[in-house]
Amino acid sequence: xALVLLFTAFLVLLxxxxxxxxxxxxxxxxxxxxxxxxGLRWNTAERVQTYTCPLWTLLLVGVCGVTREYYFTTVVxxxxxxxxxxxxLMKFLGINRWATVSCLGLMVSSKAFMDxxxxxxxxxxxxxxxxxxxxxxxxxxxxxxxxxxxxxxLAALVACNRMDVALLCVFPLLHxxxxxxxxxxxxxxxxxxxxxxxxxxxxxxxLFALIYYGFPFPNTAYAKLHTGIPxxxxxxxxxLYGVDSLSRxxxxxxxxxxxxxxxxxxxxxKQVSVTLSLALYLAYVAKIGGDFMSGRFFxxxxxxxxxxxVQWPLRPWLRAVVMPAAVGLSLLGDHxxxxxxxxxxxxxxPRYIADERGYYYQWTGFWPVIANGGEPRGPWVDAGRKAQxxxxxxxxxxxxxxxxxxxxxxxxxxxxxALCDPLLARMQVPDKDHWRxxxxxxxxxxxxxxxxxxxxxxxxxxxxxxxxEVLKTITRGPIWSGNRFREIVRINLGRxxxxxxxx
Numbered sequence: 001x002a003l004v005l006l007f008t009a010f011l012v013l014l015x016x017x018x019x020x021x022x023x024x025x026x027x028x029x030x031x032x033x034x035x036x037x038x039g040l041r042w043n044t045a046e047r048v049q050t051y052t053c054p055l056w057t058l059l060l061v062g063v064c065g066v067t068r069e070y071y072f073t074t075v076v077x078x079x080x081x082x083x084x085x086x087x088x089l090m091k092f093l094g095i096n097r098w099a100t101v102s103c104l105g106l107m108v109s110s111k112a113f114m115d116x117x118x119x120x121x122x123x124x125x126x127x128x129x130x131x132x133x134x135x136x137x138x139x140x141x142x143x144x145x146x147x148x149x150x151x152x153x154l155a156a157l158v159a160c161n162r163m164d165v166a167l168l169c170v171f172p173l174l175h176x177x178x179x180x181x182x183x184x185x186x187x188x189x190x191x192x193x194x195x196x197x198x199x200x201x202x203x204x205x206x207l208f209a210l211i212y213y214g215f216p217f218p219n220t221a222y223a224k225l226h227t228g229i230p231x232x233x234x235x236x237x238x239x240l241y242g243v244d245s246l247s248r249x250x251x252x253x254x255x256x257x258x259x260x261x262x263x264x265x266x267x268x269x270k271q272v273s274v275t276l277s278l279a280l281y282l283a284y285v286a287k288i289g290g291d292f293m294s295g296r297f298f299x300x301x302x303x304x305x306x307x308x309x310v311q312w313p314l315r316p317w318l319r320a321v322v323m324p325a326a327v328g329l330s331l332l333g334d335h336x337x338x339x340x341x342x343x344x345x346x347x348x349x350p351r352y353i354a355d356e357r358g359y360y361y362q363w364t365g366f367w368p369v370i371a372n373g374g375e376p377r378g379p380w381v382d383a384g385r386k387a388q389x390x391x392x393x394x395x396x397x398x399x400x401x402x403x404x405x406x407x408x409x410x411x412x413x414x415x416x417x418a419l420c421d422p423l424l425a426r427m428q429v430p431d432k433d434h435w436r437x438x439x440x441x442x443x444x445x446x447x448x449x450x451x452x453x454x455x456x457x458x459x460x461x462x463x464x465x466x467x468x469e470v471l472k473t474i475t476r477g478p479i480w481s482g483n484r485f486r487e488i489v490r491i492n493l494g495r496x497x498x499x500x501x502x503x
Contacts, residue, residue, distance in 0.1 A: 006108075009108060013340060014118065016340040018079065018118040019119060020364045023121065023293075024401065027060065028070050028401075029042055029404045030057060032070060033409050042420050043412050044409045047214070047475050048219050049219050055125065055160040071369060077124075078118040078123075079117070081127065082124040089310075102310060105327065109327050110251045110330070110337070111248060112299040113252065115337075115356075118366075129154060129157050130165070131303070133172075136150050136154060137274075143176065148177065149194050150198075151172070151173060152173065152194070152198025156199045156202040159202045167280050168274075168278065172273045175269060213475070214474035214484070214487075214491070216492070223417070226425065228428035229435065233289075235286055237437055238286030238287060241294075242286070242290070245294060248294055251330045253298060253302075254329065255302055256278065256302060258305075259275075259305035259309045271308055274308060278305070289437040290353070291353075291437055291438060292353055293353075294354060294356065296356070364376040384403040384405065384406025384407040387411045388410070391410065394412045394449055398416045398417050400417075400420060412452060417441055422471045423445070424444075426471075426499075426500045427443075427445075427464075430443045446460040447459040448464075467496060473487045474487050474488055
């Protein structure tokens with residue numbers, strides 16, 4: 001009965017926390033354009049990969065292509081994937097009722113986990129894929145080539161959904177590979193061949209992206225990595241990201257820390273390998289400066305920690321303490337999930353890191369959207385609809401998710417933060433001291449807007465003018481043009497690096 005009640009509470013909290021983030025509408029604009037026949041494009045005039053989650057985007061294209069609706073489809077699909085992941089994890093725990101109660105208790109107390117389950121971002125699909133990966137890894141008692149193929153395939157799907165999340169699979173894969181090599185004496189060439197076959201989905205996507213977009217990685221990667229900001233400043237912000245999470249959401253990182261410590265103490269090879277991947281991922285998060293969405297990059301380490309903790313052989317009475325302890329600890333944070341309701345809002349907007357769900361829920365939350373007749377609202381929605389009504393050919397904006405989605409496919413939007421603009425993404429950030437992670441505003445080149453409006457290159461800076469011509473050939477030229485492929489090879493090999501450094 002306790003388990004049924006707790007799972008019901010999980011479903012209620014999931015419904016109360018449901019929302020779609022502003023950044024998710026960057027994905028949804030591409031999804032809508034694809035469904036309407038414009039192709040996988042954000043601005044219909046150019047091929048630019050503005051999303052970091054190919055598998056999630058393609059899944060939305062398929063489902064939204066059937067429903068022809070985007071908000072509720074995104075929420076329901078995210079919730080369904082998250083519930084499936086939780087059910088699979090419960091099934092993995094088998095008849096261990098107290099382990100399941102502990103796991104659910106931790107989940108409903110984690111602000112990061114609950115906030116990004118239905119955010120419209122790729123987290124929910126990653127929950128399902130990672131749970132599947134961990135179950136396959138921990139359940140496989142006797143190693144085999146088939147197990148290696150399954151693990152490799154699941155890791156490839158994780159990478160297809162978001163490349164950096166594959167870091168959580170690195171050491172388990174290496175551990176399994178090592179055991180196959182040592183215990184079964186499988187030739188390394190055969191192992192690598194099977195590994196390459198397992199990685200086929202990821203390799204296929206990279207090839208598609210290279211041919212269709214001209215670049216193997218998302219435009220957002222170039223926008224966030226080509227900033228010129230010193231690594232030490234990014235790392236410092238990454239550490240602040242962890243401090244912010246502990247302050248707002250003490251359950252998430254506390255759970256991660258306890259899981260890592262107990263796994264190392266047990267010296268179980270499988271758990272240690274997962275813990276090492278957990279440490280690798282957290283180091284990566286710190287290196288890139290964290291994120292502006294509080295807790296977003298900690299939801300997957302938290303899920304990984306839950307998988308580790310529930311295998312700890314605790315007595316039932318001690319497991320029973322986990323849930324009230326987690327709920328009590330969550331109350332020390334900022335707006336714990338158990339306080340969520342239809343009228344929840346947190347309008348505070350700190351400069352660097354924000355409670356993204358708290359800020360946007362008043363406009364894009366599940367219950368507010370229902371109260372508004374099934375549509376999100378807010379200043380970005382109004383601005384987008386205005387641009388569509390006035391048929392503006394080109395506009396400049398910074399928060400481009402909701403605005404871009406509601407502006408429609410005929411309005412070309414220049415994203416000042418460069419996430420969606422191929423030229424700005426390859427320019428350095430002018431101000432290296434005042435910036436927000438993920439929000440690296442670029443200086444608008446003289447003549448760039450006139451170039452986009454007229455189709456004639458009148459950019460004043462000669463280096464940028466030359467770089468724009470290269471990018472124009474790649475993103476707007478005929479896909480199978482020989483000249484286009486020559487430019488793709490040159491730019492990806494760094495032949496135009498001098499233009500970017502001087503931009």
